Amino acid sequence: MEIHTYEKLWLALALVLIVGFIGTITYGAAGVGIEMIDDEGGTVDPATLDDHPKFGDPGVEKTGENSYDVYVVARQFVFEPGTTQPIRVPEGSTVTFYVTAADVIHGFNVVGTNANTMAIPGQVAKFTVEFDEAGEYGLVCNEYCGSGHHVMEGKLVVMEQSEFDSWYEQQQQEGSN
Amino acid sequence: MATASGPARTFVDRFPSEAGVIKANLLVSFVALGIGAFFGLVQALHRTDILRVIDSADYYTMLTGHGVLLAIVFTIFFLTGFFHWATARSLDRPAVSTLYSWAWFGLMTTGTVLATIAILGGLVPNLGISADVLFTFYAPLQAHPIFYIGLAMFIVGTWLAGADWFLSYRAWRSDNKGERIPLQMFMVLTTMIMWYLATLGVAVSVVFFLIPWSLGLIPSVNPLLTRTLFWYFGHPIVYFWLMPAYMMWYTILPKLSGGRLFSDPLARVVFLLFLLLSTPVGIHHQYLDPGIAEGFKFIAMTNTMFLLLPSLLTAFTAVASMEHGARQRGGEGYLRWLGALPWRDPAFTGMALAGILFAAGGFSGMINAGMNINYLIHNTLWVPGHFHLTVGTAVALTMMAGSYWLVPQLTGTKLYSRPIGLLQVIMWFVGMVFMSNAMHRAGLAGIPRRTAEPQYQNFEFLTPIGSIFELRVQIALGGTLLFLSVVLFLFNILLTSLGEESDRPVDEYLPEPLSGPEGSPRVLDNLGLWTGIAVVLVILAYTLPLAGIIQNGGGLFGGGLPIPATVSAGLDFVTTLVTTTVNTLLEVAA
CATH class of the missing domain: 1.20.5 (Single alpha-helices involved in coiled-coils or other helix-helix interfaces)
Incomplete structure (x- = not known):
């Protein structure tokens, strides 16, 4: 040729x-x-999310000296937590997110960063983020999820350690009552 | 008889029935272009907050209309018309049955009308018909059943259209044993084989899952499964849009430049590479999806990168053929030959400008394909910025420019106005430069795509250079220029078709390539072999991810999402039985 x-x-x-x-x-x-988002987060039944040990009452959980798990449920048109209450984590921590969706497919993006995942009903997206400095970030749903898609947003607050500790303790006490 | 006609006679005189079918296809295509472009204008002004005439909830109805009418209806009806032309022209014989040609056109059009009614129904309150699911129709967002049924009819129509061209080819082959497949026919056939393979995904998704689910026959779907089946189809469709443009760049642009195609064999290699690599890459749209292992994403990424090869080869051939043409026209020097090209011809200039922006779109696509850097721009405005350069310019502008050369062959009338045509393609180029550069930059600032009001309470977007306001103005200005460009195009084509008949409305002769097919291995024309390899590559790329999604994601029909539909006990039983059986089989197989 x-x-x-x-x-x-x-x-x-x-x-x-x-x-x-x-x-x-x-x-x-x-x-x-x-790391890529992959199948490591496993699956969950979207119909019984409320009874799930973690997603039933999603939020922040301390798992080690400086490490935390954050469970987030995305649903039309809020992040739980994130929208009515910000997601709070301490500075200098390593945070593993577990994100799922309750109704339709959503997106979960910490604005301006590469902390970005799809939230798909039945699937759990797991990824780890390191927060070095205190500050505030926006959260945005970046996958069309219905007529109110453009109001689906939230906030992530990276707090100073002492401030976070007292907030976290208060949460634990409220939770155990 | 067709065989008695020389190249001096116009296409419409040689093939009047085919010309009729092609004109009908182009008519549907251009009507969709007009409506879709109007929706685009409304969106560009709305999301930038320059002018909001609709409710933000209706934005998504218009966005669905914009995506479906432009990316599916405009492009594919143009393709079916253009391929029908290319088949008759390159084989120099009419279609096997005109009635059959009208049948597939009728089916495609009926499907289009049904889907369009479902979409536009969303603008009419209390009608109860809507399809605000966007171009990707990800379940569990649900559209009215006629949206999915229309889509299925449309796809089947394209399958029948492909069969029309294969039948022409078979008839030609029996009269021309041992000859090489004419180049344009070769391009039509390889593109259609790719399309048959690719549309299997969306056909399964729509027929087995989405139609029964929207009718309430099954209670739920597995959202990751239908999404993956969509992207199995959703990436190769990109090449279905692009192949008519490539065919014009390979077979028409060299002639418009005043020369000839550089190499016939390499054109064949390029189309075969697209047949092989277009489909096993869809997972690169799902880099951020949970439920798919990293290894499968890596395979899709590697295949995607190799897909750059045929496009890079095309860039070489297109530029080399243009340079050859320019030198035939007396052009000299390293770069001065550029000045010798026929820049006053809107068909040439439109295609050349489309090629320039396609190069820019190719580079932004390389970022999308890079699976880790993609995190930064996934689902941001960067992505529509990218595909408005590719499908929105490389494809759309080439199709519009090509129409200035093609439509006179079908109507037998001269182009109404070359200067207006020239203004139109330049306006498209300038409008797209404004809009797409601003979209890319807005994406880097994190502004999401597919959003009616990207203005939030909790945070503000920041851009390192310029301002967010300036980006909005550029998007609105670009969108307005693009809409006006479409108006000029439609006006020019309409007046062309109403013009007086001419003996020789356009020079339709296409010269032979510099290097003909003789020197190339005959195995290139062995379509069975290449189809086989393409199937194997798809099986390798998709079997394990699909099995994993079905097994882990709650089976074929998902994990009981609440659906407002009553399901009879009998059907429920059948569904459960099928699901359980399939799951058991899968477990055994694993």
Whole structure:
């Protein structure tokens, strides 16, 4: 088959570019350790979410010295927690999110960051985020979920450790009463 | 007889029945373009808060209309018309049965009308018919059954259209044993094989799950399963849009430039690569989906990156063919030959400008494809910014520009106005530069797509350069220019079709390529072999993810989402029986 010399050169460069892209992405995944959302979070029955040990009363839970789990339910058109009450975590912590949807497919994005996942009924999205500094972030549903999609938002507050501790203690006491 | 006609006679004189079918296809396509573009204008002004004439809840109805009418109806009816033209032209023979051609056109049109009624019903309160589910119709968002039924009829119509072209090819083959498949016919056939393979996903999703569910026959669906089946179809459809544009860049653009196609064999290789790689990549739209293991996402990413290859090869061929044309026209120098190209011809200029923006869209697509960097822009305005460069310009502008050359062959009348045509394609280019660069930048600032009012209480979006207000103005201005460009296009085509008949309305002769098919291996034309490999690649990419989704996600029909429908006990029993059996089989198989 007759291929022009310049075209051969172009073909070779194109292949180098492609292999280069795959290489950098592989490095990002394996070397830098950027985790993908995958099937690790498992599944959940969306019809009985209210009876679920975690999603029945979603929120923040301390799991170790500096580590926390946050359970979030997305439903038309709120995040629980996130919308009426902000999600609160302490600075310098490692937080694992478990996000699911109660009705239709939603998105869960910490605005301006790569903490971004789809929330699909029946599936649990699990991902880990490190919060270095205190501050406030917006939460936004970035998948169309119905006529009120544009009002579905929330807030995530990264608190100073002492402030968080007293808030968390108060929550625990209220919960046990 | 067709064989007696030389290239000097107009297409409509040689194939009057085919021309009629093609014109009907283009008519539906262009009506959809007009309505869809109008919705686009309303959206561009609404979401930027420049002008809000509709309720924000109706925004999503219009967005569904915009997506379906432009991405499905405009593009695919243009494709069916164009492929019908290319089949008759490249084989130099009429279709096997005109009645059959009208039958598939009728089925596609009926399906389109049903789906459009379902969508527009959303604008009429108390009608009880709506389909505010957007172009992707992710369950459990539910549309009226006629939306899904219309969609199914439309898809089946395209299958029958493909059969029409395969029948023409078979008839040609029996008269031309041992000859190479004419290039345009080859492109039609490979594109349609890809389409048959790709539409299986959406057909299964719609027929087995969404139609029964919307009729209340089954209580629920597995949302991740129907979503995955959508994207099984939803990525290759991108190439279904693109292949008519590529066909024009390969077979018409070189002629418009004043030259000839650079290489016939490599054009065949490119179309075969699209047949092989278009489908086993759909999971790259689901990088952020739970329930799909990282390994499957990695496979989809790798396949996607290799899909860059045929597009990069096309970029080379398109530019090389244009340079050849320019030099034939007396162009010289390293870059000065660019000035020798026929920039006053709207068909040429439109395609060339479409190619330039496609290169930009290709680069933003590489970001989308990069599975970890994608986290930053997934579901932001970056994504519509990207596909308004690809389907919205590479495809749409090429189709409009191509129409300036194609429509006179079908009507037998000269193009009404070349200057207006030129203004139209330049307006599209300028409008899209404003709109898409601002959309990409807004996406980097985190502004979500598919949102009526991206203005929130808890936070503000920040952009490192410029301001959010400036981005909004650019989007609104770009959207307005794009709408006006469509108005000019429709006006020009309408007046062309009303014009006086001419003996030679346009120069339709397409010269042979510089390197013909003779030198290329005959295995390129072995369509059975390539179809087989394409099927194997799809099986490899999809079997395990689909099995996992069905097994872990509560079976074929999901985990009992509450649905406001009464289900008879008998049907319930059958559904349970089927689900249990399939689940048991899957467990045994695993």
